[in-house]
Amino acid sequence: MITIRPGFDVIGLALSIYLEIQVTFDSPGSPSDAPLHCSVTYEGPGKEDVVLVADENLLTRTALYVLRCHGQRAFPKGTNVHIINNIPLGRGLGSSGAAVVGGVMLANEVGKLGLSKNRMLDYSLMVERHPDNVAAALYGGFVGTYLNELDPKDTERKEIPLSEVLPQPAGGVDTGIIPPEPPYDIGHYKKFRWAKEVKCIAIIPNFEVPTAEARKCLPEKYTRANMVFNLQRTALLTTSLGESPPDPDMIYQGMQDKVHQPYRQHLIPGLSEVLQSLSPKSHPGLLGICLSGAGPTILALATTNFSSIADAISSKLISEHQKQKGETIKCDWKLLTPANDGATVTHHPPDSTSPSAAPSSSSPAMTYASAGVSIPTGNQLIQRIRATAASTARPGASASLGGFGGTFDLHAAGYTSSPTLIHCIDGVGTKLKVAFAVGSYRSVGIDLVAMNVNDLIVQGAEPLSFLDYYATSRLQLEVAAEFVEGVAEGCRSAGCALVGGETAEMPGMYGAGEFDAAGQATGAVPRGRKVLPDMEAMREGDVLLGLASSGAHSNGFSLIRKIVEDRTGLGYGDRAPWVEGEEVTVGEALLTPTKIYVKALLPLLQASDFTGIKGLAHITGGGLVENIPRMLPSHLAATLDAQSWEVPAVLRWLKRTGNVGNDEFVRAFNAGLGMVLVVDIARASEVTKKLREAGETVWEVGRLGNRGEGALGCLLDKMETWK
Numbered sequence: 001m002i003t004i005r006p007g008f009d010v011i012g013l014a015l016s017i018y019l020e021i022q023v024t025f026d027s028p029g030s031p032s033d034a035p036l037h038c039s040v041t042y043e044g045p046g047k048e049d050v051v052l053v054a055d056e057n058l059l060t061r062t063a064l065y066v067l068r069c070h071g072q073r074a075f076p077k078g079t080n081v082h083i084i085n086n087i088p089l090g091r092g093l094g095s096s097g098a099a100v101v102g103g104v105m106l107a108n109e110v111g112k113l114g115l116s117k118n119r120m121l122d123y124s125l126m127v128e129r130h131p132d133n134v135a136a137a138l139y140g141g142f143v144g145t146y147l148n149e150l151d152p153k154d155t156e157r158k159e160i161p162l163s164e165v166l167p168q169p170a171g172g173v174d175t176g177i178i179p180p181e182p183p184y185d186i187g188h189y190k191k192f193r194w195a196k197e198v199k200c201i202a203i204i205p206n207f208e209v210p211t212a213e214a215r216k217c218l219p220e221k222y223t224r225a226n227m228v229f230n231l232q233r234t235a236l237l238t239t240s241l242g243e244s245p246p247d248p249d250m251i252y253q254g255m256q257d258k259v260h261q262p263y264r265q266h267l268i269p270g271l272s273e274v275l276q277s278l279s280p281k282s283h284p285g286l287l288g289i290c291l292s293g294a295g296p297t298i299l300a301l302a303t304t305n306f307s308s309i310a311d312a313i314s315s316k317l318i319s320e321h322q323k324q325k326g327e328t329i330k331c332d333w334k335l336l337t338p339a340n341d342g343a344t345v346t347h348h349p350p351d352s353t354s355p356s357a358a359p360s361s362s363s364p365a366m367t368y369a370s371a372g373v374s375i376p377t378g379n380q381l382i383q384r385i386r387a388t389a390a391s392t393a394r395p396g397a398s399a400s401l402g403g404f405g406g407t408f409d410l411h412a413a414g415y416t417s418s419p420t421l422i423h424c425i426d427g428v429g430t431k432l433k434v435a436f437a438v439g440s441y442r443s444v445g446i447d448l449v450a451m452n453v454n455d456l457i458v459q460g461a462e463p464l465s466f467l468d469y470y471a472t473s474r475l476q477l478e479v480a481a482e483f484v485e486g487v488a489e490g491c492r493s494a495g496c497a498l499v500g501g502e503t504a505e506m507p508g509m510y511g512a513g514e515f516d517a518a519g520q521a522t523g524a525v526p527r528g529r530k531v532l533p534d535m536e537a538m539r540e541g542d543v544l545l546g547l548a549s550s551g552a553h554s555n556g557f558s559l560i561r562k563i564v565e566d567r568t569g570l571g572y573g574d575r576a577p578w579v580e581g582e583e584v585t586v587g588e589a590l591l592t593p594t595k596i597y598v599k600a601l602l603p604l605l606q607a608s609d610f611t612g613i614k615g616l617a618h619i620t621g622g623g624l625v626e627n628i629p630r631m632l633p634s635h636l637a638a639t640l641d642a643q644s645w646e647v648p649a650v651l652r653w654l655k656r657t658g659n660v661g662n663d664e665f666v667r668a669f670n671a672g673l674g675m676v677l678v679v680d681i682a683r684a685s686e687v688t689k690k691l692r693e694a695g696e697t698v699w700e701v702g703r704l705g706n707r708g709e710g711a712l713g714c715l716l717d718k719m720e721t722w723k
Contacts, residue, residue: 010234012094012132014140015200015336016476019085019098021059021106024365026078036064038075043370044085058096059083061161062103066123067111069181076110084370090208092293097133100124101343109345117342121189122182127161133293135189140342142194144238147187193242196478198287199439200336201300203313205321205329209267214294217263226258233257246303248280248287255288255301268296270320274313283309284585285438285573304587305573306335306439335439335513337478346376372507377475381503384481388488389498397465397497406499408465410524419524420531422461426451427518429621430557431591436514437572438587441479444517445486446493447554450594451620452521453494454675457598458616458631460532460605461523463496471504472515483517486593494598496521532605533615533631533678542614542704543684544628544638548697549674551650553594555621556668560590563658578653589650595674600694604687611690612683619670626667628676629713637707638676642719645699647672655722662719678704 026032032039038054054060060081067075083102087095104123108115115123117138124134131145160179237254240247265272271291278300280286285304292299298317300309314331321329348367368375386401393399396413397406410419428447435444453463468487470480480503491498510516525531552560564570564586570577572587579589604611615631628638647655651672655665665671679687684700691698707713 010132010146011142011144011238012134012136013142013194013200014136014339014342015093015202016339016478017086017093017202017334017336018339019083019087019095019102020369021102022082022084022365022367022370023106023110024080024082025076026080028078030078032078034079036074037077038079038081040081040083042083042085044083044087046089049089050083054081058161059099059103059106062100062124062127063107063110065127065161065179066104066107066113069123069179070111070113071178072111079110080365081106082365082370088204088297090210091204092209092291092295092297093202093204094133094137094293097124097128097130098137100128101134101137103127105343105345118185122184122186125186126182131187131189135187136342138343139189139191141338141340142192142238142241143189144192145187145189148183148185150183150186192238194338195242195244195246196482197244197303198241198246198301199303199306200338201302201306201310201313201333202292202336203298203300203310203317203331203333205268205296205317205331207296207329209264209295211294213267214264217267218260219263222259229256229258241301246287251287251301252280255290257290261291264291264295268317269324270317271295271298273320274298274316277316278309278312283312283573284575284583285309289313302439304438304440304585305571307437308571308573310335337476341380344376372474373505374475377477378503378505381475381477381480381484384477385484385488388481388485392466392488392491392496392498394464394495394497397499399497399499401500403500406465406467406497408497408499408522410464413464413524415524415526417527419526420461422456422459422523422525422531423520424452424455424523425518425520426455427516428554430561431554432514432516433561434557434572434587434590438585438591440587440591441483442486442489443591443593444554445483445488446490446593446596447486448517448519449487449490449494449496449521450596451554452519453490453496453523453596453598454594454618455620456521456523457601457605458532458618458675459523459525460529461525462602462606463494463521463523463598465499465522466491466494466496467499467520468501469504469518469520470501470515471506471509471517473505473507473510473512475503475505476513479513479515483515487519490593490596493596495602496523532613535615535631535633537614537680538633538636538678538704539680540636540703540705541681543679543681543700544640544702544704545677545679545684545688545691546640546645546673546699546701547597547600547675547677547691548595548645548699549619549648549670549672550595551592551648552590552654553620553670553674555623555670557590559658559660559668560654563654563660564590567657576650578649580649597675597696600691600696601675603694604690611687612680613677613687614680615678617676619673619676623665623667623669624671624673624676624716625663625712625714631678632704632707632713635707636704636713637711638702638714639705640702640714640716642671642716643721644701645672647722652722662716662722665722666716666719673701676701 036054040052042050051057089095104120131147135143135145233254240250285302287301289300310333389399396409428444576584576586576589617627617631688698
């Protein structure tokens with residue numbers, strides 16, 4: 001959880017970085033000498049500094065407080081608590097709030113107390129007096145909170161633990177007396193909307209800001225002007241962050257602060273420089289910057305350009321820390337999304353193994369979750385995308401998810417006799433790296449479908465069904481859901497059903513925040529109709545028609561990234577220099593989805609006279625010179641006039657900036673043609689007219705001619721005119 005400024009313990013946000021508690025019990029009768037019947041183990045950053053004694057560790061100490069309020073002096077015998085904490089300690093990311101909420105929930109489960117979440121909020125707030133952190137951890141999402149004033153009698157008892165690491169007794173002392181139960185309805189909260197475009201960049205320096213120092217530096221009184229300044233911005237910020245598209249200027253101003261950050265700048269060298277030098281104008285995609293909690297973590301809200309924003313903030317912090325304190329620090333950064341589910345509990349059935357297989361108190365039970373695989377998150381993803389997949393339903397498939405395989409009824413789809421089935425499989429390639437840098441994933445979902453269904457249509461097949469494979473080291477629900485939404489959009493454009501898929505969470509296989517994806521499409525050619533290309537029908541003089549691409553499509557991105565990153569110094573959030581008349585970033589322009597040609601071509605291919613189309617080539621890896629020959633017989637070659645079609649501005653810019661030679665250009669990129677057709681000369685005008693009526697940009701780009709022995713299957717004339 002983090003605190004979004006401006007405000008004092010007012011607005012909290014639960015983010016996708018988690019504390020997990022695994023609880024197991026020794027077999028009945030097993031000897032246990034653990035204090036208070038509880039063995040504590042821990043994994044996560046900073047584990048060497050974590051106390052593993054039940055009545056001293058904050059999480060288990062909180063649980064003991066709740067249990068003792070209900071007359072239970074200790075944990076049930078043989079309790080093993082294994083804590084997996086991915087929240088960095090002492091960095092302002094709400095680790096103490098998560099521990100307190102986790103402790104209350106732990107007590108509720110092992111003590112079988114039956115507390116409601118609202119009542120658990122009361123217990124949590126007796127320990128952690130920051131309602132923003134606690135409510136965000138417990139309920140999830142983006143929340144506003146306030147805390148009732150408590151009678152000193154309710155808080156002064158030393159049986160009540162305190163979460164803050166301040167120079168005072170920690171509390172939670174076992175006096176043998178039952179601690180006082182909290183008053184009811186201590187805290188109040190309200191969930192706000194959060195625009196899905198807004199992501200959170202957490203820049204985490206590798207030093208701590210002690211809570212005592214962070215509190216000590218704040219004044220006891222504030223000026224009226226400063227309090228009004230913050231209150232006015234808080235009132236606007238909660239609404240602004242829920243609006244789509246978000247307003248960068250409104251949010252940037254709304255996150256300004258005069259009651260916290262000005263007084264903590266000496267604790268966090270570089271903070272003032274970051275706040276003064278970064279803005280939505282200097283870094284497109286940025287919405288606002290603030291300290292997270294007491295710091296030193298800095299939170300940047302953004303819609304794109306995540307890596308360059310994180311790098312800019314990190315470099316400021318590192319250089320200023322070196323300058324002011326003479327110390328070298330490191331900064332980690334994480335791209336996070338809101339965690340809307342809050343605190344959850346999953347019950348696992350007891351192992352059916354023998355008692356001897358039960359984990360000992362010194363060796364916690366191993367689980368899939370402890371290995372980094374979250375089955376609940378995978379289940380949440382399926383629930384999240386069910387409606388998305390269902391939107392792709394078509395005759396023959398209901399597009400419902402959750403079974404062991406996708407089904408398709410050919411008869412219901414209109415195939416009364418057995419058709420020829422065509423299967424294609426493909427991926428998106430390193431275009432995904434641009435998506436990671438920008439933090440936008442819908443378009444590459446469309447790409448995944450396009451790369452497959454365009455391969456189907458060139459064989460004359462109607463796309464029927466689609467399967468996707470999504471693999472990552474740690475499943476991020478929002479990222480995966482956005483990607484699948486793009487897959488569904490592509491399926492709707494192609495008229496095929498998303499009938500299933502596979503999500504693989506494989507810890508250690510991919511970099512943080514990265515994934516790979518592949519897709520498989522199935523199509524059908526009716527019985528009695530030839531599968532294209534019809535090489536026997538091709539003749540010298542047949543016309544080559546080219547359909548315009550939407551840009552780079554999904555090929556050549558290893559070279560594209562090399563040109564952008566090494567030759568220009570541009571960030572993916574910088575303005576695209578090849579786009580005129582509108583503000584478009586490099587990343588946004590490069591992520592333009594691959595064009596799907598199915599709806600324009602399929603009616604022509606299904607026509608009873610076949611409209612004279614003899615072959616089609618989808619221009620992907622290998623470009624024009626390698627894909628066009630794939631549809632031609634060995635005795636014919638294609639000759640293209642490079643002046644006859646328009647090369648997109650993005651490809652011209654890449655060619656010029658990277659000094660890419662002509663031969664390399666037509667092998668690495670599509671050169672502006674996403675699809676090339678071989679058409680009977682007598683039908684070329686008719687096909688051109690129908691494709692243009694379907695919305696395609698069409699050019700006559702060349703002819704077929706005789707191919708001499710050893711000659712190339714595709715030749716391009718007048719490439720020297722490309723500049």
